[in-house]
Amino acid sequence: MGVRTAADVVTPALVARLTTGVLGSGTTANHAPFTGRKLADLPESTPQDVAAAFDRAREAQRRWAAVPVRQRAAVLLRFHDLVLARQAEVLDLIQLETGKARLHAHEEVQAVAVAARHYGRKAPAYLRPKGHMGVVPTLTKVTELRQPRGVVGQIAPWNYPFELSVGDALPAFVAGNAVVMKPDTETALTALWARELLIEAGLPADVWQVVLGEGPVVGPAVVAHADYVSFTGSTRTGREVAQGAAARLVGCSLELGGKNAMLVLRDADVEKAAAGAIRGCFSSAGQLCISIERLYVHESVADEFVRRFVARTKAMRLGTGLAYGADMGSLVSDRQLETVTRHVEEAVAKGATVLAGGRPRPDVGPLFYEPTVLEGVEAPMAVCAEETFGPVVSVYRFRDEDEAVGLANATPYGLNASVWTKDGRRGRAVAARLRAGTVNVNEAYAAAYGSARSPMGGMGDSGLGRRHGSEGILKYTEAQTVAQQRIMPLGPAFGLDDEKYAALMSSGLRAMKALRLR
Known part of the structure; x- marks a missing residue:
């Protein structure tokens, strides 16, 4: 086999396939750092395209959230196997779009496989309803549920275009969310390849929308429509993202700079x-x-x-x-x-x-x-x-x-x-x-x-929030407490007047402390 070039890897057919479904009213391009030459022409999204992508994602998210969590998790495990089997394809794309050495590109393959395996195995446990002791033991039954936030807006950087795109999106998907992602245009083909592979693994196509374009144009539009924002990038831009999310009272996680x-x-x-x-x-x-x-x-x-x-x-x-x-x-x-x-x-x-x-x-x-x-x-x-x-x-x-x-x-x-x-x-x-x-x-x-x-x-x-572990998936959910009161209400009943009810509750509170109940 001869030496592969950018033209051998980034063919017109590949670009057309990967960009199918990407909303764009204009055209932009990315380039290869190794040579400085253009790699591909790509769709460029407008703020109106971003709004339309969120509409698509919201409709798809409702159906996706109804899929049992174990079935959603199985998609990640199939994706894990596909990534390892077809890693040569994405290694070429990562190298061409970022200019990094192949061994360093393989770090991204490792990280994505680890995340897919972890959340594919552990998501059902992380998201399982949890019972808690109620205000009155046995009489109050309390369950903590985890509901998906809806549509996550994700802004991904150029330096790790595989791991920091799909790697961060996997826990959002398995938690029942849809994602509208803005990858950096210069490394968009890697993210789009990941999307294609995840769809092959069983993710409904509309659950993951990709929009492309200049950060100052497309980024704020993503923040303006998202139910939660995931951002990786500079501290300066991260502050702007946090301000935009806070103005809408939606949460965000930010991985920013370091020294x-x-x-x-x-x-x-x-x-x-x-x-x-x-x-x-x-x-x-x-x-x-x-x-x-x-x-x-x-x-x-x-x-x-x-x-x-x-x-x-x-x-x-x-x-x-x-x-x-x-x-x-x-x-x-x-x-x-x-x-x-x-x-x-x-x-x-x-x-x-x-x-x-x-x-x-x-x-x-x-x-x-x-x-x-x-x-x-x-x-x-x-x-x-x-x-x-x-x-x-x-x-x-x-x-x-x-x-x-x-x-x-x-x-x-x-x-x-x-x-x-x-x-x-x-x-x-x-x-x-x-x-x-x-x-x-x-x-x-x-x-x-x-x-x-x-x-x-x-x-x-250096940021807010965490990826990985329980925090890395629970941030994409809303905690919901469902409390069922049984036998007697939390108020005077069975002929008790206010004073006797207050005395009964006071005695109960002392007893619960003595029994070391928490």
């Missing part, structure tokens, strides 16, 4: 920490909300760690092929390249030292930038505090754990962190002091993110 720290303690295995830092800093060319941008290394092991880490960084292979082998791919856009270049050049101009990388690589592709390690970064430099979202990491040295924890927490962000030590108990103790939604011990990000039974999300400027 994530990795702490290498004095007893860390330096070789393992250096290898872990490569994965943590340069996966998907650093275009990952939970990637590491700050490395804090104990002064006693800093020289050895830096030597090993820099050597590994300089040995990384850049590549554009639709195959395994490259260690890092491309940035996704001119905007990302400009930000990375500006952050590095400004830091160097103000006194920082480049230990590895530090320059674009147009010889490989128009948006490639070398994996870069900086030292001597200080607070006035943009790269010190602002999210770079590229293959750039700064190394800092610390004297003791208190100092390291303080430095790691000295940011408004709180998404992810990493601690490296040979003592697991010590690592967990340090982790508990870090202000981050997920903390990994002897891993950079994958251990926490991949543990789908546990919640994942940010603190502070």
Whole structure:
């Protein structure tokens, strides 16, 4: 088999098939970061198209919510098998649309398969009616139900177009919702492929609507019609989404930016920490909300760690092929390249030292930038505090754990962190002091993110709400309490006057406390 090209993968027939049913009154296009060339012409939605998509979704949602939850969950399990069987198709699309290395694209396949399996197995338990003790035991029967919110508006980013589109939508679907999604136009084919595969697995087509277009145009229209909003993107845009949702009194979950720290303690295995830092800093060319941008290394092991880490960084292979082998791919856009270049050049101009990388690589592709390690970064430099979202990491040295924890927490962000030590108990103790939604011990990000039974999300400027686990599905539901009163009412009855009723209830309350009822 010869080398595959974009033309071999993104054919007119594929584009026509994937965009069937997408409402659009105009035309837009996406491009391949590896080459800068156009990949496909796509429908461009107007606010009126968004409103029509919500109408379609609402009608379909009522029928979908009536399907028993175990049947909805079975769709996810069939989807799981289809994804693994046909992963080569989506790996090509992810690489072409994002420019990432194939191994990093496979992280998305892994994450989607894990989410599909988890919610396919656990959704019936998460959504099962739950009985609670009523105000008067035996006389008050209380049941907590979980009702779908209706139509979820989802705004998905470009950096993980498979995992952060369908991966986030799966719990919404199995909870009985429909979804109107706005993926980033530049990575829309991946999301549309996921939609086609989920429909093949049994999801009714109208339950998942996709709208495409410029964020400032289509995004607010999605928020304006949604019963709940799921957003992944920048902190600035996340604030706007939250304000729009709050104005309509609908809920939202937001996974936003990060300036994530990795702490290498004095007893860390330096070789393992250096290898872990490569994965943590340069996966998907650093275009990952939970990637590491700050490395804090104990002064006693800093020289050895830096030597090993820099050597590994300089040995990384850049590549554009639709195959395994490259260690890092491309940035996704001119905007990302400009930000990375500006952050590095400004830091160097103000006194920082480049230990590895530090320059674009147009010889490989128009948006490639070398994996870069900086030292001597200080607070006035943009790269010190602002999210770079590229293959750039700064190394800092610390004297003791208190100092390291303080430095790691000295940011408004709180998404992810990493601690490296040979003592697991010590690592967990340090982790508990870090202000981050997920903390990994002897891993950079994958251990926490991949543990789908546990919640994942940010603190502070890194967002609201969680994905994964019970929180990741229950956020797509409304809690409803149904309380049935039996035998006697909660008021004077059987000849009791008000005073005697009050005395009876007071005695009952004392008795329930004495019996340790909760």
